[in-house]
Amino acid sequence: MTPNEFRSFGHTLIDWIADYRAGIRDRRVWSDSQPNAILVQLPSTAPLDPDSPQALMHDLERLILPNISNWQHPMFYGYFPANSGLEAVLGDLVSSGLGQLGLNWAASPALTELEERMLEWIQAISSIPSQMKGVIQDTASTATMVALISARERSTDYALARGGLQGEAQAQMIYFSSQCHSSVEKGGLLAGFGKDNLRIVPVDKNFDLIPSELERMIQGDIALGKKPCAIVATVGGTTTTACDPLPEIAGLAKEYGLWLHVDAAMAGSAMILPEKQNLFAGLEGADSLCLNPHKWLGATFDCSLYYVADPEHLVRVMSTNPSYLQTSTDGQVKQYRDWGIPLGRRMRALKLWFLLRLEGVTKLQARLRRDLENAAWLEQEIKSTHNWQVLNPVRLQTLCIRHEPNGLEGADLDKHTLAWVNQINASGNAYLTPAILDGRWMVRVSIGALETTLEDVQCLWALMQEAVGL
Numbered sequence: 225m226t227p228n229e230f231r232s233f234g235h236t237l238i239d240w241i242a243d244y245r246a247g248i249r250d251r252r253v254w255s256d257s258q259p260n261a262i263l264v265q266l267p268s269t270a271p272l273d274p275d276s277p278q279a280l281m282h283d284l285e286r287l288i289l290p291n292i293s294n295w296q297h298p299m300f301y302g303y304f305p306a307n308s309g310l311e312a313v314l315g316d317l318v319s320s321g322l323g324q325l326g327l328n329w330a331a332s333p334a335l336t337e338l339e340e341r342m343l344e345w346i347q348a349i350s351s352i353p354s355q356m357k358g359v360i361q362d363t364a365s366t367a368t369m370v371a372l373i374s375a376r377e378r379s380t381d382y383a384l385a386r387g388g389l390q391g392e393a394q395a396q397m398i399y400f401s402s403q404c405h406s407s408v409e410k411g412g413l414l415a416g417f418g419k420d421n422l423r424i425v426p427v428d429k430n431f432d433l434i435p436s437e438l439e440r441m442i443q444g445d446i447a448l449g450k451k452p453c454a455i456v457a458t459v460g461g462t463t464t465t466a467c468d469p470l471p472e473i474a475g476l477a478k479e480y481g482l483w484l485h486v487d488a489a490m491a492g493s494a495m496i497l498p499e500k501q502n503l504f505a506g507l508e509g510a511d512s513l514c515l516n517p518h519k520w521l522g523a524t525f526d527c528s529l530y531y532v533a534d535p536e537h538l539v540r541v542m543s544t545n546p547s548y549l550q551t552s553t554d555g556q557v558k559q560y561r562d563w564g565i566p567l568g569r570r571m572r573a574l575k576l577w578f579l580l581r582l583e584g585v586t587k588l589q590a591r592l593r594r595d596l597e598n599a600a601w602l603e604q605e606i607k608s609t610h611n612w613q614v615l616n617p618v619r620l621q622t623l624c625i626r627h628e629p630n631g632l633e634g635a636d637l638d639k640h641t642l643a644w645v646n647q648i649n650a651s652g653n654a655y656l657t658p659a660i661l662d663g664r665w666m667v668r669v670s671i672g673a674l675e676t677t678l679e680d681v682q683c684l685w686a687l688m689q690e691a692v693g694l
């Protein structure tokens with residue numbers, strides 16, 4: 225494709241994306257595609273000769289659009305807001321257009337330095353402790369795994385330079401609550417700890433980790449000759465917005481010499497609101513922190529920020545320095561390849577730059593506050609309506625709810641819950657995620673898509689009331 229052909233087709237595509245966003249309300253929220261429906265319509269081999277842009281557009285309309293779930297739909301209340309602000313979309317387009325690959329500073333000086341500055345911007349507006357230094361990772365899952373590898377290496381005094389974990393006499397232990405995201409267990413397993421060495425700490429009635437239980441487990445492991453290595457605390461747990469008590473946990477981490485990683489993947493966006501920063505009190509005692517602006521903030525997947533208290537340790541663990549990557553500026557500049565797992569790095573900071581510059585912090589804060597108010601409105605409605613329950617403390621914008629008709633319990637109640645939520649989801653008018661909490665199905669309502677208004681939330685509430693009248 226020549227630059228001029230790109231210009232022409234690119235304009236068409238930008239119009240197409242703009243039309244998609246402008247008309248998204250008219251689409252169903254969640255896909256009702258059947259398995260393999262798309263696959264059977266795609267040729268099994270690549271074309272030998274070029275196809276026309278028109279043919280491609282036709283297939284985008286015919287094959288792709290009807291077979292996607294519309295995460296940007298204002299009636300999307302599933303999982304978490306995976307907001308893709310159009311400013312960020314343009315930043316991402318620039319990243320692809322410039323085709324940068326940050327193997328080292330010299331390979332793209334602007335990639336490195338823009339990233340450094342964006343991390344500082346977010347750090348300042350979010351009151352992230354100033355001694356921490358950040359890097360952009362792809363996802364929170366990667367960030368957690370990097371944190372656990374770093375913890376492992378600190379605890380074993382760099383066993384990677386010897387026999388690795390396999391050469392260690394003592395088992396290294398990790399602690400996290402039952403409300404942690406599944407990526408924490410996965411990160412622990414992939415970092416080599418082994419399932420037997422992952423400890424699930426009990427939670428209280430608010431679903432927050434209980435520090436006294438954590439301490440009891442740490443002491444128990446020490447008594448057994450094991451080595452407590454890391455704690456992963458969550459601020460804003462995926463299911464219930466659990467917020468583990470960081471000050472107490474940080475105290476224990478310090479006392480027993482454990483690494484403390486704070487997973488604030490979803491809730492971290494709320495750190496731009498001064499009135500919500502109390503949720504993150506105690507962060508100064510953490511060794512690492514992760515937050516995902518590609519969730520509620522709107523920075524377009526993937527953009528996960530990882531901050532560490534000791535960047536030198538991170539670099540020592542992650543560093544590679546083959547001759548072909550060495551340059552005359554080494555020593556004066558950051559080499560972000562040494563701050564994570566991949567060598568090649570995209571220019572992800574561009575989408576954050578576009579979002580922050582073209583929206584401004586004040587507007588971003590106003591949008592998040594709108595979502596908090598909408599969640600508070602729904603909470604009030606549900607709590608004051610007979611037979612409806614809110615099961616979690618609504619700390620941000622996610623409600624865990626259940627409709628509990630008199631006399632319905634156990635498996636029958638589960639059946640009722642799944643029936644009404646599945647009816648809403650199948651209608652295409654809204655999307656909610658059912659999940660199990662304390663052994664029973666409930667429904668999560670995660671408010672905060674870019675275009676979700678109070679009227680939309682009111683509409684959802686009407687849909688829910690209608691659905692339970694089944």
Ligand SMILES: Cc1ncc(COP(=O)(O)O)c(C=O)c1O
Binds near residue numbers: 364365516
């Ligand atoms: C608290 C928490 N941690 C981690 C993750 C995983 O995020 P990612 O998709 O960036 O790996 C999520 C996603 O839902 C989350 O809510």
